[in-house]
Amino acid sequence: MIAALREFRGAGGVLGGLVLLVIALIAAAASWIAPGDPLNMVARPLTQPFADPRYLLGTDQLGRNVLAGLVHGARVSMSVGAAAAAAAICVGILVGTMAGFSGRRIDNGLMRITEAFQTVPTFLLALALVSVLGASALNVVVAIGISSWPPTARLVRAEVLRLKGADYVDAARLAGRGSLAIAFMEVLPGALQPVVALIGVTVGEAILVESALAFLGLSDPNLVSWGGMIANGRALLRTAPYLVVLPGLAIAIAVLCVTLAGDGLANRLGIVGRR
């Protein structure tokens, strides 16, 4: 039974990775799959899904093609999510490494800053940053990156501190290795390994934050995004619930696949992630 479950997890990772790949391909080929600006009116408003084969998933109140919106939205959601997570992880690694290797004073200072960032409600900070910086895709990436690096930083710092005291680091010191070699060749590779387990969760989280910002109208007005589509459909909950249901489903599937693929990757590398 346990073996079956493990197999399932492995299969989940592979399946998640495959679907993720498909979503990424769709996002990359968006202008080829659904040519033209998805914000243009193309058909009669509020065509129900499956009613017209040309607009398979129907149209919204302004006659925009929902399927085209989803396809183009994938591009925004996935790239913003991935970029923001990458930014968060990079900042986290940098801060965590510095704190772990520095003396007590710098470590303390960096940890207070990390704590401060962790204490401010994450989404509130992202919201404030976007509203001050202006709603562009780049600013959304910056805002999410700034508000979600602390977990990575804490993890990396803890690992660095743990490995700094390991016997094999003492052994390397006795073998005459310099402190830079010890930091970069002996400690860091081990300390960064558990970060892999955080990648899936961080990207998924970033996609969710991006969609929530877009839902509140804080996204680039010239780009379609899944969260924005939901906000748009909100006014027609009674007559056209599909305008809300479909983009939400897209978000959920994307985040699920990212998490599964991340889990699968961590399992593959033998990192037991529990976060």
Place this chain on the structure above:
Amino acid sequence: MSKPVLQLDDLMVRFPGSPPAVDGLSLGLAPGEVLSLVGESGSGKSTTLHAIAGLLPRDAVATGDLRLDGRPGNLLATNADRRGIAGREIGMIFQNPGASLNPVLTIGSQLDEIVTAHRELRRDAARAVTEELIDAVGLPRMGPQAKDWARAFPHQLSGGQKQRIAIAAALVGNPRILLADEPTTALDATVQAQILDLILQLVDERGIAVMFVTHDLGVAAAVGDRMIVLKDGRLVEEGAARTLVRNPGAEYTRELVSASLPFTRDFSVVRKRDGVSVGAGALKLSNVHRRFAARGGGRVQALGGVTLTLSPGEIVGLIGESGSGKTTLGRIAVGLERADSGSLTLDGRAFQPAAERSLVQMVFQDPLACFNPRQSIARALTHPLRCLRGMGGKSAKQQISALMEGVGLDPRLGKRMPHQLSGGQLQRAAIARALAAQPHFLVCDEAVASLDVSIRAQVLDLLEDLRKRQGLGLLFISHDLGVVQQIADRTIVMRNGIEVESGPTASILSAPREAYTQQLLASVPSGLHPWRESRAGSVLA
């Protein structure tokens, strides 16, 4: 033999994906007898206890026939009725006393719970029984060292005190059988002696039969009436404990006996060594002090002024229990730790180990932990060659092969990652890495403590050989008197950061002057005499 209280026939235990952990083991346990199960790691001794207690993990498959006197049915059958067995028929104590108590509940509340489970008592009445039990295991409520033990949490107790509580917990239900799974392995020698005293006293008073599992032949033979030797899940030999040690029948038992020295208890027989020249160029640590920041503020003294001289070609044993400061001293000698005050000299000149790494090297306790899990053995060996001797490329490669051969390792193993080697192989590789620097001195910090006895003997032989061939000076840190007896020319006994006494190993072990050394010696079980006899004859008793 009278009717056995427990009869086990043809026990087989399998874990998925590995050969049987226990393979066709049969044994009987007579009422009131102490049966020792001895074996190296992987011999299946603990697994046997877990199978009897019904504590095997879910994915393990156990077959065979287990019967308790006066109870119907085979307890290993798939739908066996095990009600009323755990705690009432069979009590159990474990290796790690800290881990066997729930950290978030008080001692009293945990014992109360067991008392209410096994005796028809209400919670408030249970406390009286609990207090009685705590007193019975040697933790008095009255007297100079009295505490309100019941209200204490496990982390407020020492290892020995926790094991006493665990023994009390095992005895609540008045079991007929006590399973003891390496109950003293994690304890210091003097504490181990006290716990062995307690176990034997209690089972004697109550007529409990004991199965005592240990890897330590000395302990097994001293406490056991009978003894069973296990290897790879099979019974090797069975017999009266002391007879088996004096006249081992099986080849494996003989090996085990010759590898576990201390049971001879004849400390005057220190092996004669030839060709050891104690010359000039000694490493000297003088009046070394070291304090550490203590948890919860304040500072704790690790070393309070220790002086030590180590000459090339000499092996000095450093003996002490946990907290004696022996490891700190070793780390100062190799420059991994600094001294607060005191001086280090080499051949009369001031010496900074951190600046001259190649002169003093170290072999660590846990061979797996001292290799980077992401680097092959050969790569680990290149570091000292490159960094300390400036070697590279082909010459380094040749040197690695030579070093590995020198410690008895096949050079082809160099390609392997650390986890792909056995403990003994890894410790040889660790010695090779230390030798790569061409040191004059080697600090061995419990270097054989985590190895099985047969492997331990090989590694000790290797170190002895290196001293002879290369004139290395060895500082051999250990908690194990037997190991020090086997290898050290001189021995220093440490306690609480200061030296208790020092001198030639033979005289320290045969004629100790200090009370603490005497106590330490009396704590080591001799496999040739029953435990209580040797305790009664010991200096301190």
Place this chain on the structure above:
Amino acid sequence: MTSHSDSMPNAPPSGAARFVRFVFWRIAQAIPVLALVAVGVFFLLELAEGDAVDAYLAGIGSGDAGFAADLRERYGLGDGVGSRFATYIMRLLVLDFGQSVAFSRDVGSVIMERLPNTLLMMVSAIALSASFGVVLGGLAALRRGGPLDAGITFGALVLNAMPGFWLGLLGIILFAVKLRWLPIGGLSTLDADYGPLGSVLDVARHLILPVTTLALTYLALYMRLMRGAMIDVDNSGWVLAARARGLPARNVVLRHIGRPALLPVVTMIGLQSGTLLGGSIVIETVFSIPGLGALAYEAVNQRDLQLLAGILLAGTLLVVIVNIVVDLAYGLLDPRVRLGAGDAQ
């Protein structure tokens, strides 16, 4: 003949004294964090184009230059960054969060007005998600490898992947639009008088959907955490020992596995309180609940930066307080941190 070289630690000070000391120590620890957040918020305001007075004047639609100069004087906005910073800090120290443009009122009073609604939602959502998470995660751990575990684990994954606002909208579509069981939004029925008890029930009815949504989005986290913690503890020596000692299965599960496994869950409640507060922004907006979150949304929409800054600071303070409370609770559950304030970190 037994000797105990190490005795137990000295008797700690009385319970009440330790409690007070711990609270003071914990508050002292929070001060640098709060100070850093205050500095961060100042720079955030500095980043914005135009100053608060511009925004304020635009907001009230008046262009009197004299009035503007007056305001700038009052808030030290005419001076350099250094003196602006000094004024800002001085104001914070007397709890003056400035004027809200959108409400033409003191920011502090606007926040205080909305705070109770958010607190009510937060506390109910935390209680709901943590308790259900503990039960479901615990069940999954006890039946691990079985179909129930697979179901709960997969459910957690799916729940974790769904955006909270979407879950809320789905709830509205199903329970408010289609089934008409629950109100579509708001905190109470307008123009209705149900009497005191009726009003409470009315508010509760309005809170069912938003609180459930908020709780559902954090349920998965607690489920996975509890499951992992239970499995960890199950492998510990004291559980094996408890079984060997013949304790009833109920005791083993509740006292020896469940209770220690609660510790990481409690820690997580503190760590997650910030995220939960953030999550309530969207949920309050979806359900039109006049709380702190919806207020933040209004502040962003109206570009009322003073108000937004005030909410950031108030939110942080709230998280700090929740964390202190959680730490105190943790101390009750784990004796190892109870001993001295200094060890708790």
